[in-house]
Amino acid sequence: MLKSTSSPLPIAPEGAVAGDGAAGAVTPLVSAPPLTRQSAQTLAEQLAERFATRIRDRLLAPGARLPSVRQCAAQQGLSPSTVVAAYDLLLAQGLVQAERNRGFFVRQRVVTAPAAVGKQAVPGLSTGLRAGPPVNAGALIRGMFQPPGERPQPGMGAFPPDWMETSFLQAAVRRVTSNQGLNDVSLRYGEPMGDGHLRRVLSDRLHGMGMPAEPAQIITTIGATQALDIVSRTLLKPGDCVMVEEPGWAIEFARLNAQGLRILPVPRGPAGPDLAVMARYCAEHAPKLFVSVSVLHNPTGYCLTPASAHRVMQLAQAHQFYVVEDDTYSHIAPEHATRMSVLDGLQRTIYVSGFSKILAPNWRVGFLVAPPEWVERLLDTKLLTTLTTPSLFERALALCIEQGQLRRHAERIRLRLDAARSRSVKLAQGAGCHFVAEPAGLFGWVDTGVDTEVLAQRLLDEGYLIAPGALFHAARAPSTLMRINFATTQEPAFWRVFSQLVSAAR
Numbered sequence: 001m002l003k004s005t006s007s008p009l010p011i012a013p014e015g016a017v018a019g020d021g022a023a024g025a026v027t028p029l030v031s032a033p034p035l036t037r038q039s040a041q042t043l044a045e046q047l048a049e050r051f052a053t054r055i056r057d058r059l060l061a062p063g064a065r066l067p068s069v070r071q072c073a074a075q076q077g078l079s080p081s082t083v084v085a086a087y088d089l090l091l092a093q094g095l096v097q098a099e100r101n102r103g104f105f106v107r108q109r110v111v112t113a114p115a116a117v118g119k120q121a122v123p124g125l126s127t128g129l130r131a132g133p134p135v136n137a138g139a140l141i142r143g144m145f146q147p148p149g150e151r152p153q154p155g156m157g158a159f160p161p162d163w164m165e166t167s168f169l170q171a172a173v174r175r176v177t178s179n180q181g182l183n184d185v186s187l188r189y190g191e192p193m194g195d196g197h198l199r200r201v202l203s204d205r206l207h208g209m210g211m212p213a214e215p216a217q218i219i220t221t222i223g224a225t226q227a228l229d230i231v232s233r234t235l236l237k238p239g240d241c242v243m244v245e246e247p248g249w250a251i252e253f254a255r256l257n258a259q260g261l262r263i264l265p266v267p268r269g270p271a272g273p274d275l276a277v278m279a280r281y282c283a284e285h286a287p288k289l290f291v292s293v294s295v296l297h298n299p300t301g302y303c304l305t306p307a308s309a310h311r312v313m314q315l316a317q318a319h320q321f322y323v324v325e326d327d328t329y330s331h332i333a334p335e336h337a338t339r340m341s342v343l344d345g346l347q348r349t350i351y352v353s354g355f356s357k358i359l360a361p362n363w364r365v366g367f368l369v370a371p372p373e374w375v376e377r378l379l380d381t382k383l384l385t386t387l388t389t390p391s392l393f394e395r396a397l398a399l400c401i402e403q404g405q406l407r408r409h410a411e412r413i414r415l416r417l418d419a420a421r422s423r424s425v426k427l428a429q430g431a432g433c434h435f436v437a438e439p440a441g442l443f444g445w446v447d448t449g450v451d452t453e454v455l456a457q458r459l460l461d462e463g464y465l466i467a468p469g470a471l472f473h474a475a476r477a478p479s480t481l482m483r484i485n486f487a488t489t490q491e492p493a494f495w496r497v498f499s500q501l502v503s504a505a506r
Contacts, residue, residue, distance in 0.1 A: 035076060043078060044085035048093075051086070055095050055106055059460060063476055064453060066096060066104040075458065075504075152488035155467035157298075158357055159442070159487050163413060168405040169360055172396035182392075190391035192383055194220025194367065198398040202367060205401065206351075210342040213369045217346065219379055220389045224328050224354035224366040226382075229255065231324050231350055231368060232289070234381045236261055241287040243321075245273055247445070247472035247481075249298050252291060252326075265474040266290070268297055270437070272308025275315070282319040289322055295337045296329040296441035299472050299483035303440070304338045313340055316348045323349045329441055331358040331410040332417060346371055355397060357442075358410055363393040417442065423490040431495045432502065436481065444484045450505045452482040458501045464494060 035046045054060040067075060072083045087104050090096040096104045152160060176185065193199065199215040206213035221227040236242060238260030244252060246265035256263055264281045267274040273292065281287055290312070294304040316323050325341050327333075330353050341351040346369060354366030370378055400406045425439050433446040448455065452468035459466055469481030489495070 035078070042085075044082050044089065047072075047076065047078065047083065047086035048089035051090055052093065052095055054457070054460070055090075060106050060457070061476065062106050062108045064106045065102075066090075066106070067454065067457070068103055151463055151494070152491065153465045154484050154489045154494060155465045155482075156485050156488050157467075158361060158485075159413065159417075163416065163487060164359060164361075166359070166405075166409055168400060168403075168409075169396070172399045172405075173392070175399060176392060176395045185390075185392040185395065190388040190394070192379060192388055194218065194389055195391050195394035195398065198365075198394040198401075199367075201398045201401050206369065209339070211339070211351065211369070212345050213351070217372060217375060218367055218369050219375065219382060220394055221354075221366040221368060221382065222386055222389055223356050223364040224326065224352050225251070225255075226364075226386070227352040227354070227366045227368040228252065228291070228324065228326065230378055230381045230385070231352070231370075232256060232259060232261065233385075234374070234378050235322060236288055240289075241281070241285045243273075243278060243281055243287045243290040244474065245292055245297065246474055247299055247469070248291075248474075249293065249326075250467075250471040253474050256291075263474045268300060268302060270300075270302050271305040272302075273312065275308065275311050278312070278315055282315060282321070286319070287321050289324060290316065291324045291326065292340070293326045293328065294340055295327055295333045298329070299443050299467070300437040300445045301440035301443055302437060303334065304340070306338045306343070309338050309340045309343050313344050313348065316344075321348075325349055325351050327351060327353040328357055331355075331406075332414050332441060341369070350374070355406075358413060359397075359400070359406060360393070363390075363397065365389075365393055365397050417486060420490045421486040424484065424486040427489065427492060427495045428484065431499045439486070442486060444486060444489075446482060446484060447480050448482055448502060449480055450502050451478050452480060453478065455482075455501060455505065458505070459497070462497050462501075464497065 035043055035050075037043065039046055041049070051060065051066065060066075066072070066087070069080050069083045069087070072078070073080045076083070087096065087098075090104070091098060095107060097107050098104050175181075193216075196215065198220060199218040202218055203213050203215045219227075219230075221230060232242070232255075236259070239262065241262045241264055242256055243264045243266050244256065245268040247268065248265075253263060262285075264285060264287055266277050266281070272294070273290075278290070292304075292312075294309070296303060312323065315321075323340055323344070325339060327339065327341075339351075341349040348371070350371070351369040352366070356364060356366070368378065397406075400409075421439055421444075424444065425435070428435070428444065428446055433448055435444060436447050437445045452466065453470050456466050456468045467483040469479030469483070470476045472481075472483065473479070
C-alpha cells in the first residue's frame with residue numbers, strides 16, 4: 001500500500017477567506033515533510049492537525065467523509081489506534097462527527113434555510129430544492145488566488161499566468177494614462193454604465209456575432225461573476241426557483257445557495273440541457289431564471305446545438321422565465337457557436353461575459369447585455385453594490401480590442417491550448433481515465449474509476465489540487481469524475497503520481 005510522502009499543507013494566514021479579493025498571503029500548495037516521531041507532537045496530534053488544517057481551509061468540505069480508520073492507517077503507515085486517537089482529537093475540537101456504521105464526517109455548519117417552496121416534487125426527479133449547507137467551492141477559489149507553486153495544479157479554472165503574458169497590455173495602459181489621462185480616470189468616478197468607449201467597442205463586437213446589442217444595453221461589471229450576481233439579485237428574491245445546468249460551475253451553485261435561492265438542477269448533455277426536465281420543472285415550480293453556459297460548458301466542454309437553443313427559448317417564452325447565458329469562454333470558442341442571446345435577440349435573454357479567462361484576470365473587467373426594459377434596474381443593483389467600475393482598465397481594454405490585439409492574442413492561446421489538450425488527453429487515457437465528454441475547450445470531464453473526493457485528499461498530500469466531480473453538483477455526493485485543466489495537466493509527473501494513488505485505492 002502506498003504510504004504518505006508528505007505532511008499537512010501550510011495553514012493560510014488568519015483571516016484569509018474564500019472569495020474574490022481573498023488572495024492575502026496564502027501559501028502555495030507544496031509537498032511537505034512526512035509525519036515523524038521526532039516532532040514535539042505525537043503522531044496522532046500531527047495527523048489530527050493535518051485534517052484540521054484542511055477542514056478550516058475548506059479543502060475538506062462540510063459533509064465530506066474522512067477515510068476509514070483502516071484506510072487512513074494504511075495510507076499514512078500508522079497503526080489503527082493512532083488514527084483512532086487522531087479522530088478523537090478532531091471530535092473533541094468539534095470539527096468532525098461520528099455516524100454509526102458509516103464513519104467520520106466533517107461537521108456541517110449551521111445554516112438557516114429559507115422556507116420550502118411547496119411540497120410537490122417532479123415525478124422521477126430530485127426536487128432540486130437545495131436549502132442545506134452551501135456548496136463548498138472554497139478549495140477551487142483559494143487555488144485561484146494562491147501564488148504559483150512549483151507544480152501546475154490540475155484543478156485550476158484558468159490558464160497559467162505565463163500563457164497570458166503580453167506586451168500590448170502595458171502599452172495600452174501607458175496610452176490611457178499619458179498626459180492628462182491618468183487624472184481623467186483617477187480623480188473622479190467612472191460612468192455608471194461603464195466606460196462609453198468600451199461599451200461601443202463591445203457593441204460592435206457583439207453585432208459581429210449577430211447579437212443586437214446596443215451600447216445602452218451594456219453594463220460593465222467587476223468580472224463576469226459580478227455580472228451574474230447583479231442579475232440574480234435584480235431578478236430574484238430569496239425562495240425563488242432557478243434552473244441551473246448540472247454538472248455546473250461550483251461557484252455558481254454556492255453563490256445562488258448563499259442568496260437563499262432554490263436550485264433546480266437540469267442535467268446537461270452533449271446537445272444542451274435536458275428539455276424534458278426543464279418542462280417538468282416549469283410545470284411544477286415556475287422558475288424565474290435559467291443559468292446556462294451554452295458554449296464550452298464547464299466542466300464538460302459541450303456546446304449547445306441550434307435545435308436545443310430554439311426549444312429552450314420556446315420554453316422561456318411559454319413559461320415567462322429569463323435565460324442568463326454565461327459566455328465566459330467565448331474567446332476560445334469555435335466560430336459560429338450557437339448562442340441563445342443571438343437567436344432570441346435579447347428579448348428573454350441576458351448575456352454575460354468577461355475577459356479574466358483570456359487576458360489580465362486582475363483587471364476584473366466583465367459585462368452584461370440585457371433587454372432594454374431591465375437595464376435601469378440592473379444598473380441600480382450595480383450602483384448599490386460597487387458604484388462604478390474602474391475606467392482605467394476599461395479604456396485600456398477597449399484599445400486592445402479595437403486594435404485587434406485581443407483577437408490575435410486569443411488565436412495564439414487557442415493554438416497553444418489545442419496542443420496542450422492533445423498531450424493531456426493522451427496522458428489521461430494512459431493513466432486509465434475515460435473521457436465522458438468529447439475533449440474540447442479548457443477542461444476535460446473524466447472518469448477515474450475511484451472516489452475523487454478521497455483521491456483529492458491523497459493528491460493534496462503530494463502537493464496537487466484537483467477538482468473532484470462532487471463539486472459540480474448541487475447536492476454533494478460521491479463521484480468518480482473529476483475536471484482537469486488541459487493547460488496544467490500536460491506533464492507526465494502528475495499522471496505518474498495519479499496512477500500510483502488510483503492503483504492503491506482500487
